[in-house]
Amino acid sequence: MxxxxxxxxxxxxxxxxxxxxxxxxxxxxKLTKAAENALIEFGDGYSIYDISPGLELMEMPIIKEFIQDALPKFLGADIVRIILGVREGIFIVMHSITKPGDIILVDGNRHYTTIIAAERVGLKVVEVPNSGEPKYKIRVEDYEDLIKKHKPSLILLTYPDGNYGNLPDAKKLGEIAKKYKVPYLINGAYSVGRMPISMKEFGADFIIGSGQKSMASAGPIGVLGMDKKWEKVLLRKSKIYPQQELEFLGSELRGTALATLIASFPFILERIKxxxxxxxxxxxxxxxxxxxxxxxxxxxxxxxxxxxxxxxxxxxxxxxxxxxxxxxxxxxxxxxxxxxxxxxxxxxxxxxxxxxxxxxxxxxxxxxxxxxxx
Amino acid sequence: MxxxxxxxxxxxxxxxxxxxxxxxxxxxxKLTKAAENALIEFGDGYSIYDISPGLELMEMPIIKEFIQDALPKFLGADIVRIILGVREGIFIVMHSITKPGDIILVDGNRHYTTIIAAERVGLKVVEVPNSGEPKYKIRVEDYEDLIKKHKPSLILLTYPDGNYGNLPDAKKLGEIAKKYKVPYLINGAYSVGRMPISMKEFGADFIIGSGQKSMASAGPIGVLGMDKKWEKVLLRKSKIYPQQELEFLGSELRGTALATLIASFPFILERIKxxxxxxxxxxxxxxxxxxxxxxxxxxxxxxxxxxxxxxxxxxxxxxxxxxxxxxxxxxxxxxxxxxxxxxxxxxxxxxxxxxxxxxxxxxxxxxxxxxxxx
Incomplete structure (x- = not known):
């Protein structure tokens, strides 16, 4: 060749x-000027190790502050992890808290990758239908009967969905989730980084955002916020490498996209206002x-x-x-x-x-x- | 905030x-000049959609040529897919071709994420020990008895390993794998992009390379080459979305890193010479x-x-x-x-x-x- x-x-x-x-x-x-600079600065593969030679990146002060302090506040979550993308984050949640054969409930306006992630885990998916033309509305009250009927391991809401940009009543669904003690995941690919949103305020257990879709970042990258009660399940450690989180295949954060996500964060804080x-x-x-x-x-x-x-x-x-x-x-x-x-x-x-x-x-x-x- | x-x-x-x-x-x-330009050009999240508005990226001529023609030739593989990183690629292979409880054989010099990926899938791992100080050599002949004993679903070889830079006899292991009909995966994170290497020549079923470690690319990205006989297993489609590959959570290729991987490819061809x-x-x-x-x-x-x-x-x-x-x-x-x-x-x-x-x-x-x- x-x-x-x-x-x-x-x-x-x-x-x-x-x-x-x-x-x-x-x-x-679209990147900010600061993120463009970070992109160039950290373009070389694994150049982010320059700021953490030989140490876990999570221990680096600025990255630690970003992930352990800034992002949790920003998302209204207790704990945040960097993910490779929204679909990977959804898969991680499903793979951690459900088991093959379980039923989950999702909104009828969900992204196609929600269905594929569930299929990869081996889940049965029941959809809460939208109201059809012209509003294609998801009535979150409709989750309740289906929860009673199917006893799902997880409910998911796309907020907003990627077709109609509808914003269902995520807070009310949080109340329903609490009432029936069902874990509740919000796909915020088109909200986190665009508009104010708080996982806790919605009463959700998990929230996922996209760096490249809505956080002025190069891809592929995303954020996964969670309630601390899921720490032991979702962040369970390897038995052989007790420092390493199993679902994340180790704790290494790789590359360029993370640098842009960090660099754009101050701008994101402003723009949601x-x-x-x-x-x-x-x-x-x-x-x-x-x-x-x-x-x-x-x-x-x-x-x-x-x-x-x-x-x-x-x-x-x-x-x-x-x-x-x-x-x-x-x-x-x-x-x-x-x-x-x-x-x-x-x-x-x-x-x-x-x-x-x-x-x-x-x-x-x-x-x-x-x-x-x- | x-x-x-x-x-x-x-x-x-x-x-x-x-x-x-x-x-x-x-x-x-380290990026090439061409990759630096690609990085800046495609820095904005999802800007790669500029060259594929509304179409599957795989259908874009230059990306199609890269993935369907250039990379397979380069890796000596029949089919290649872009992955998010080596560990994700190893997980995909394990998750596709083994089932929880299966035994796999790996070299004692393997990366820690090999063990974690196996643990995430629920596999039992048997290690082929190295020879200890000073050579830490992996004798591939040692796989044979362990294959007879454990009937593994997969054998893995790290070529070279990331501690000693040892290059075991991958070709001989290919013969052993063929003899016992065991699927054979080569982790080429430190070889693909640095040195000439061919999956077919080694008689392997899968080969994985790292963009950010050895292919002059921004991360996170990697390549997974495979023998076509695994197409139906590893590239199995979603039942609900029959165009989409389940293990890859859909076929979307995201972002910046891919542009740098493509742009550095001509340079990589030269440097391995x-x-x-x-x-x-x-x-x-x-x-x-x-x-x-x-x-x-x-x-x-x-x-x-x-x-x-x-x-x-x-x-x-x-x-x-x-x-x-x-x-x-x-x-x-x-x-x-x-x-x-x-x-x-x-x-x-x-x-x-x-x-x-x-x-x-x-x-x-x-x-x-x-x-x-x-």
């Missing part, structure tokens, strides 16, 4: 730099979209930047457009806008999180123009 | 920049150390850059030195050298991989001087 045959591998480039990006998966992961402004933008955007005949599904008035729209007028255009169902993607790109899944015209999701009010106005103008002229 | 209280989080800095670094864990993970030079350097270094009364343990003449030394003379100095057992760390640092675990004086491991011959001469001179003057 020759170096020359793979020269193109050295020139992998992003395509959407400088565009207004509405992709929900990218909206909360401006969450009201984000909700205002989202609601304004939703209203403007509806004026164009594009229908917002899910909670209304909406309380999150992630939104789902039914967009029949674009579908109608696509039927006679030379670029067929990809026309919208091209028309938006021409106008400096990206992040809506190419090929979708009947419906799509987007996030207003990364855009300023001015940029959102541009997006509305673009949709308006495309509807008129295409 | 206030941003101002965490300002220091924004200024996490490396400590060992510009020093000669002998840390085995860091020696093979210079492996002989690395071995020469290591052997020269070992001889010079021995002239100073420092004894190299493990294979001799040594065939890998990772080496373990018994260093009694430094221990004697430490007994009366004001800086006690940390004196060596400080004395080396004064001379621009780092990467030996602070506090160790009786013995330590190091790697010659990242240093030039001139730098290695400096290291020898430093040891000489410290022995004379301390």
């Amino acid at each position: 020759n170096k020359e045959d793979f020269k193109k591998f050295e020139k992998l480039e992003r395509k959407n730099k400088g565009l207004i990006n509405l992709n929900p998966i990218q909206a909360g992961g 401006n969450w009201n402004k984000q909700v205002e933008n989202a609601q304004w955007f939703s209203r403007e979209m509806e004026k164009l005949g594009l229908k917002q599904m899910g909670d209304k008035p909406h309380k999150h930047d992630l939104m789902f729209f039914k967009t029949e007028p674009f579908y109608k255009i696509s039927l006679k457009h030379p670029k067929t169902r990809f026309f919208l993607h091209y028309e938006l790109k021409k106008r400096g806008i990206t992040g809506i899944k190419p090929g979708l015209t009947k419906h799509f999701k987007l996030s207003t999180f990364a855009a300023s009010k001015e940029e959102l106005e541009k997006v509305i103008d673009a949709f308006k123009e495309i509807l008129k002229t295409a | 206030n941003k101002e209280d965490f300002k220091k989080f924004e200024k996490l800095e490396r400590k060992n920049k510009g020093l000669i670094n002998l840390n085995p864990i860091q020696a093979g993970g 210079n492996w002989n030079k690395q071995v020469e350097n290591a052997q020269w270094f070992s001889r010079e150390m021995e002239k100073l009364g420092l004894k190299q343990m493990g294979d001799k003449p040594h065939k890998h850059d990772l080496m373990f030394f018994k260093t009694e003379p430094f221990y004697k100095i430490s007994l009366k030195h004001p800086k006690t057992r940390f004196f060596l760390h400080y004395e080396l640092k004064k001379r621009g050298i780092t990467g030996i675990k602070p506090g160790l004086t009786k013995h330590f491991k190091l790697s010659t991989f990242a240093a030039s011959k001139e730098e290695l001469e400096k290291v020898i001179d430093a040891f000489k001087e410290i022995l004379k003057t301390a």
Whole structure:
């Protein structure tokens, strides 16, 4: 194999730099300047060992403070661990506190990886259905009967879900969980780092957040907060290596992403304080979209930047457009806008999180123009 | 919580920049210029979706070529998957092809996470002991009787191990594995990306490599190569999401580390061709150390850059030195050298991989001087 045959591998480039990006998966992961510096500083594999030569990273003062003090306060949790991603965190919780054959309850709006993690553990999954179109609402009261019926080992709530951006009543579900003594996990991939959220306030046992989705961090990384009563179960130690946590395959924290997560943390503290402004933008955007005949599904008035729209007028255009169902993607790109899944015209999701009010106005103008002229 | 209280989080800095670094864990993970560019380009969480808006990343031409064509050729494997790290890869293999209660055979020089991964799966581990001081050799012939006795579900070989840098006869173990039809996994964390290695040539079923340890990549990332006969087991699909691989919790590839792994690949192809030079350097270094009364343990003449030394003379100095057992760390640092675990004086491991011959001469001179003057 020759170096020359793979020269193109050295020139992998992003395509959407400088565009207004509405992709929900990218909206909360843009690095801060401090995180960019940390990224460069700790880019080399295992360079983070420079700040911990020969010692467990957990013992390093700044990392210790971040994980043992700052993150627990931030999440409203007793104990926090760094994870490799939300799905890995969900798997760790399931693998620790349930056993194969157990039943768990999850919301019908859950991410597909929730189902796969459960399947990998060997669990039976019962879903609490949403209310269907147009709100796709999860009524947390619906968990109660299903808890009585199935005696689940775990209940999970996606807060918000990644399709409609709905925020169910997580606190009420906490009361139900306490009443029936069922462990309660919140998937906060789209909330932790975007908006104020507290595990304890919701009465949950576990909360999981995503570095790359919502904490202005390079990936893959996430955070797992827990109630201290789970310490002995979830953080159980190896019998052969009694210092090492079994579920985490040892205590080593690796690399670059952690440095960016730490460096962005002060910024994250600030940005969640401006969450009201984000909700205002989202609601304004939703209203403007509806004026164009594009229908917002899910909670209304909406309380999150992630939104789902039914967009029949674009579908109608696509039927006679030379670029067929990809026309919208091209028309938006021409106008400096990206992040809506190419090929979708009947419906799509987007996030207003990364855009300023001015940029959102541009997006509305673009949709308006495309509807008129295409 | 206030941003101002965490300002220091924004200024996490490396400590060992510009020093000669002998840390085995860091020696093979230094980014190439191309990887540094990829790091910056794809720093934002999920920015890699720019090159795959709305499509599975595996379908992107350059990523597809890397994973489906370049990496299999490089590893001598039929199929390759990207993993989050070596320990996660070992867990995936164990979790897929064994069941709780099974016995597996591993070399006595294995990494501690091999044991923890097995414990997490619920396996019984039998170790093939090394020969003890001074060579700590793994005789692969010793696997044979233990295979007959225990009927293991898997045998594992660490090639080389992370303490002595010993390279056991992996090919002969492949013949034994074939004879008894036992699945055979090679942990190549310190070989894949440093030296030429081929899974097929060794007759192994699985090979695992580390991006951050030996492939000039940011972490956490690794590669898992396998024989195609394991496809249906290891890459088994979700029943509910038939496109998704269960063990990988879905097929999404996340982030920054992957971009650096791809960008460094052409360089890696070149550097393994210079492996002989690395071995020469290591052997020269070992001889010079021995002239100073420092004894190299493990294979001799040594065939890998990772080496373990018994260093009694430094221990004697430490007994009366004001800086006690940390004196060596400080004395080396004064001379621009780092990467030996602070506090160790009786013995330590190091790697010659990242240093030039001139730098290695400096290291020898430093040891000489410290022995004379301390």
